[in-house]
Amino acid sequence: MDDSRETFGPNAFVTGFPVRHSRSPLIHGYWLKKLGLRGSYRPYEVAPADFAAFMGSLKDQSSQFIGGNVTIPHKEMACRLADRPDELSQELGASNTLWLAEGKLHSTNTDGQGFTANLDARHPGWDKHDTVVILGAGGASRAVIQAVRDRGFREIHVVNRTAARAQELADRFGEKVHAHPMGALAEVMKGAGLFVNTTSLGMDGETAPAIDFLPLDENAVVTDIVYVPLKTSLLKQAEEQGFVIVDGLGMLLHQAVPGFEKWFGKRPVVDDELRALIVADM
Numbered sequence: 001m002d003d004s005r006e007t008f009g010p011n012a013f014v015t016g017f018p019v020r021h022s023r024s025p026l027i028h029g030y031w032l033k034k035l036g037l038r039g040s041y042r043p044y045e046v047a048p049a050d051f052a053a054f055m056g057s058l059k060d061q062s063s064q065f066i067g068g069n070v071t072i073p074h075k076e077m078a079c080r081l082a083d084r085p086d087e088l089s090q091e092l093g094a095s096n097t098l099w100l101a102e103g104k105l106h107s108t109n110t111d112g113q114g115f116t117a118n119l120d121a122r123h124p125g126w127d128k129h130d131t132v133v134i135l136g137a138g139g140a141s142r143a144v145i146q147a148v149r150d151r152g153f154r155e156i157h158v159v160n161r162t163a164a165r166a167q168e169l170a171d172r173f174g175e176k177v178h179a180h181p182m183g184a185l186a187e188v189m190k191g192a193g194l195f196v197n198t199t200s201l202g203m204d205g206e207t208a209p210a211i212d213f214l215p216l217d218e219n220a221v222v223t224d225i226v227y228v229p230l231k232t233s234l235l236k237q238a239e240e241q242g243f244v245i246v247d248g249l250g251m252l253l254h255q256a257v258p259g260f261e262k263w264f265g266k267r268p269v270v271d272d273e274l275r276a277l278i279v280a281d282m
């Protein structure tokens with residue numbers, strides 16, 4: 001092992017292009033300090049044309065890194081180029097977490113775990129329903145579909161502006177997943193116990209179109225993966241209509257837990273102080 005690592009602890013990275021907006025260094029920096037561990041976690045910008053070489057260099061004996069996070073636009077390449085992508089990330093075709101073990105580069109995708117851990121922490125019992133409506137059919141939607149399917153939801157309705165993209169996901173994830181155009185939203189919401197927005201609607205304070213949440217089950221939970229602002233216009237509407245809402249910040253925080261544990265050897269806790277730190281940075 002590299003001497004500097006023994007002296008200073010493991011080094012981890014987050015790579016993306018660009019990467020300066022990533023809040024991951026704040027999250028991991030907070031945990032390293034809180035747990036009193038040696039090690040570092042730094043942003044490392046890699047252009048798409050250089051990403052394959054970067055992945056190769058991680059396996060080099062002299063690499064300074066033990067692993068790291070991968071964000072847009074490298075998640076698909078990371079999954080394809082890892083030696084040992086796990087089943088979760090192979091099904092998604094995208095990885096967000098890498099680690100080296102016995103000279104091999106392993107990868108997984110923790111977005112789905114982040115999604116369920118956030119709901120478990122904020123509203124236990126959120127999963128006692130059969131039917132979920134997911135708005136959007138991009139990368140985030142895939143991770144949510146996988147997570148709710150693996151959690152036991154039996155009717156997964158994906159509603160998307162471009163219906164063909166929703167259909168691709170229905171084909172990919174099997175018989176429990178149904179694709180719908182936007183026009184079918186009110187109909188598929190009838191009696192559903194969970195509503196998830198995975199689109200950018202409402203991001204950065206933009207007003208999302210009016211949505212009537214009343215067809216949902218009266219105990220339904222409405223959640224958003226957008227977390228800037230914390231209470232998106234979509235969540236505000238749902239709250240005004242009497243539904244339990246869960247914001248998306250916890251998904252970001254919880255998806256970071258498995259990586260930290262792999263690189264630094266201790267399982268960190270998502271606490272209110274960490275939440276406040278990220279909110280203060282928004």
Ligand code: ATR
Binds near residue numbers: 136140163199200201
């Ligand atoms: P991500 O990987 O973050 O999920 P993405 O792959 O760009 O991002 O997907 C964005 C999702 O938000 C898509 O479902 C997109 O709908 P289309 O497939 O029709 O493009 C959805 N989206 C973005 N802006 C939208 C808008 N103004 N109205 C409705 N859906 C929107």
